Amino acid sequence: MVDTMTMDKPALIERAKEQMQRHLGAPDWSLREKVALTCRILFAQGHDSGLAGQITARAEQSGAYYTQRLGLGFDEITAGNLLRVDDDLNVQEGAGMPNPANRFHSWIYRARPDVRCIIHTHPIHVSALSMLGRPLKVAHMDACMLYEDVAFLPQWPGVPVGNGEGELISAVLGDKRAALLAHHGLVIACATIEEACMMAMQCERAARLQLLAESAGDIVDVAPALAREAHDWILQDKRSQAGFAHYARRILRDVPADLGHPLDMRPDI
Template sequence: MANTLHETKEVLVGRAERQMREHFGDSELTTRQKLALTCRILFDGGHDSGLAGQITARGTEPGTYYTQRLGLGFDEITEDNLLLVDEDLTVQEGAGMPNPANRFHSWIYRARPDVNCVIHTHALHTAALAMLEVPLVVSQMDTTPLYDDCAFLKDWPGVPVGNEEGEIISAALGDKRAVLLAHHGQLVTGGTVEEACNLAILIERAARLQLLAMSAGTIQPLPPEQAREAHDWTSTDRRNQANFAYYARRALRNHPDCVREGTAL
């Protein structure tokens, strides 16, 4: 006999959130391991563009963050070959040099204490949408974590290796979690590596959906109240952890070398 068929949506949502807190706990993966897995996840998800793009996460010491070594593709990143750099991009741990374009990450971390991971890539569909100089339009349920949470930088500042680009990009991002960079690509942020990884997957899917929809007709907007509800429902820590765990298991099947043997997911 069913006991919940007459309960309100508010009650059902509350119960589901409690159950997620009970069933999905914090990961035991290190930041290095999460970052290496994220590189492989995004490589498989169409974010590969040669050596372009950077994936970073704050280190334990203030003003430091982990990033990949210039010269390695996303599919070559492991927990052991990541670099730890400071805000001047001076290597603190590891061998090799970081991508000089990492400089604008330093600006974002300074401007946003809530951000612990930054992902910038030139994924195919986000890059194609960026060529049109139009903002990202979120009009489908799966991509609502980005609803009213993706800024737009219309004017391309050029190669992002100077402090000017750091100021421009961090200002364009503002208090949102993502920004579409015209003639460039996408950037997402997260309070955790898991959150940023999930948003990176979603922004590329959203761009692909938008291009497909634009080719077929006029995109219709989501009702704002329902869209905000969906944004909040799909943006919790537990959902981010569950989504990331799935992506990580899939990536590890394809790339068992990215973390040390015996790592538990």
């Protein structure tokens, strides 16, 4: 047996990482299923804004990605009613049309080969913060997954259906995983669907914490070295997968296996 009481912190971190690799697992959902589950999870977590917002993921085919059909809310998305579109938003598979605002997703995918999933939503607290023209403040352990990873766009470019908006948003995002868009909302760009979903939820929670804390006093900064340590610890792939699976189980428990079930593969709702 290993005497962990005498081990230093770096050794304990590595030991825990190795254990997570062995013990944390998740169902083998398809890309379509994970996109549909993300829509349902974020709807339940306060990211609903009617028909606004898009969740996309690169498809198996090069130059294509999955997205929801315009006219459906996040709570209506299933694996079967998703569209597959190309960079020009031409529908390759599925019925209906994508949201024209998906154009800036195409810009991000072209600029960031590492990105496999993009989430754009207008959650209440992120939107409130965006109205103040104030960047997201990271000063809580849970939010440290966002530390130095959230860009800020201070000028609203208008409805993001043009190429200019796509160029601007992709540029301000740079190599970060997230950006808060003034007078608009949130954009997440991650290497996996699971990580993107967890980041989106944490951005909204961090915005809510920030508004609550600022109403009571001045936020105290966290030590940069400790924040970076927490950032890397929380953003392990296995943790993202396990967290996503937890929220997916909650959704699947509460949604009956009928026509609107998120894992339904039929083409219409």
